[in-house]
Amino acid sequence: MNLSKFGKKFTQPTGITQLMEDLGNANNSGNPDIVMLGGGNPALIPESNDLFVKELQALISSSKVDSMLGLYDGPLGFDEFREALADMLNDHYGWGLDANNIALSNGSQSNFFSLFNLLAGEMTDGSNNKILFPLAPEYVGYADQGLSDDMFVSIKPKINILENDSASDASHSKQKQFKYEIDFDVLEETLAETHRNIGAICVSRPTNPTGNVITNDELSRLDALAQQYQIPLIIDNAYGHPFPGAIYIDAKLTWNPNTILCMSLSKLGLPGLRTGIVIANHDIINALSRINGVMILAPNSVGPTLMTRMIKDKELLNLCRNVIKPFYEDKAATAVRVFDEVFADQPVYLHKLEGAFFMWLWFKDMDITGQELYTRLKREDVYIIPGHNFFIGIEDDWEHKHQCIRINYAKDEATLRKGLEAIHRIITS
Template sequence: MPELSGRVKTFTDSVIRRMTRINNQQPDSINLSQGFPDFDPPEPILKRLAEVAYEGPHQYSTTWGADNIRQALADKYSPTYGWTIDPDTEICVTCGSTEAMMATVMTVCDPGDKVIVFSPFYENYGADAILSGAEPVFVPLEPPDFGFDPDRLEAAFAQGAKAIIVCNPSNPTGKVFSREELSVIARLATRYDAFVITDEVYEHIIYPPSTHVPMASLPGMSGRTITCNSLSKTYSMTGWRLGFIIGPERIIEAARKVHDFLTVGAAAPLQEAACVGLRLGPDYYQKLQALYTHKRDLFCGGLADLGYTISWPQGTYFVMVDIGDLLSLDRFAGMTDLEFCEWMIREYGVAAVPGSSFFHEPVNRYIRFHFARGDEILTECLKRLAKMAELLPAHAA
């Protein structure tokens, strides 16, 4: 039989989603690996969805998004970005932000082009570059605050990078890039004439005093920034797979062609229902921020009280936990973080993602939890992790 393509040998299946499958095989295990909320979208969206089930639309919408959802997106983001977004030429609705990123990378990169990716990174970015034929150039984010070295970043741009991918707020670290950090990226992208591709799906899950600054809002950046986003996290509808790209007309015109042949279009009835969410007022986003601030304080504070070393997230609903002290114990000698996560599911019934799946570097000391769960579930997880904390060297001493 003929050989399969070489590209499929260069990356694995999603480790995040693999951990969900492993978790589901263990009775009573709690999934804190794959980051989806266990609560429903806002009531106005659900009511509209019920109406749409009988009213329609049920057939194809415009390939790059129905008129009303593109208008709603333009109305929502124009004030944020500081320029008037044209819904007819500067927006493309996609099947989730995963497709938005894939379509964007394929639009701006040819095979052999270099794309800068910060490490640790959301696992799709490496695969996006590989599938488009581009070459990822990794620049490390240094714990515990996951900042970057401007000189190392410039060295990456100097290799002739065509684009840089910036996840802000960042999955998996929970880092929120400051205006000063974004300005460094913007200055280098301009100097080396590169695109900036941003993933801003967690824009409304921010913990004060951090604030979200859209890259496209910085002076001179609207012409070279392609913003990928989705409704998944903001409205607790990860299964709806509604994403979008916002950018300059010439880029969106090309991205629409790629999108058309990747998926044709996002689900028409879901677009119709989601329009209601995009019209929600500021109270909704304030309540969302308060909700996740409470969950962060409950879960991350609980982990810290138990003696775990964590990187406090500035945004998102993820937390990175340093398990280096545990892996240094004789009983875990030679164990990888993936093996540790599998062991933790079996022994304590809590699922996490091994940090090595996010790092280009050979890092084997982090795991990632998500805390978009109900308080009772988070409290139960802390009870289980309290038993594991008894193994920590500090407790043993």
């Protein structure tokens, strides 16, 4: 098959396709002994799921299901949902949004493909703009989104080794832990030299893969730099406030016309509905509307229709506050406890758990690489993600990027323990 340049780029093996192929193969294998700690699938929370099923049944019993399944929405998505979401965010944060500040898509992955290629890559004047990640590691799904080659630049983090703490909350471990911080000296120097070729700054908060939540001060400084250089600031808020609200420290959510805030319904426990959300100024939203019209005609209606009444009646916020956040916070505390027990005798570092549902392990003083560990675990039907995939745009010879792995702890305790014990067995053999 004679492939185009586009075809060759998007059919080569990538970190995100490896992740999704592993997830699909494990889910379809029928093997009850598989330990899947590698995917980004949220947990199925019974109380939440019951509410979603009840809402779907109510839609089926009403005439709304006919329009949900039988009619196209406009290219920005279901109007009633966008209006309800704008009202909710205005009530909650005082942002002054209207429905035309919001665009929907078939999942966040689709949004980032559109946004990255809208703002960066080969420009009309012949120059090439890049997407700047101010804090690596970052979400593996960003890495191969660019239509142009070499479209991403990342700043290495500061690695802050934290004091041991016997506290029992989700963010503390009795074992060695650390936290990544933005190196603003390098970031400011990079922007001063290259800002004319930076199309956007992008950061996830909480961060997939590490569970890091950049501080309010770090976010404020990023916003100030973005506005200083008139560069859009993209915030991937898929795990953040107000839904699903999987943040375990103080973290304020902000928006202004220079911010592009990306949200999702997936982490509520609805990944199959593929609903991504962009909140931005009208120019960005108009551009996304035209891209949607070309690429997908219109976003699917099921997720937005399912959530509209729950948003209007404030039921969704109550669900996040009283069910979803406590569920994941309890999972985080369990993950820390099990980690402490399994690795009590080993120099393994855990990134401080501040949000989302991922553990990021750093094998600082060991010879084994994340890729080697991934390969050996896979032979035992234990799936994790090697960390080097998440260091987008960072030179390959940086040792740290090969010393880390990501684990999804949105599992039952027995599954998590089995996976961590398999890791312990391999690194001590």
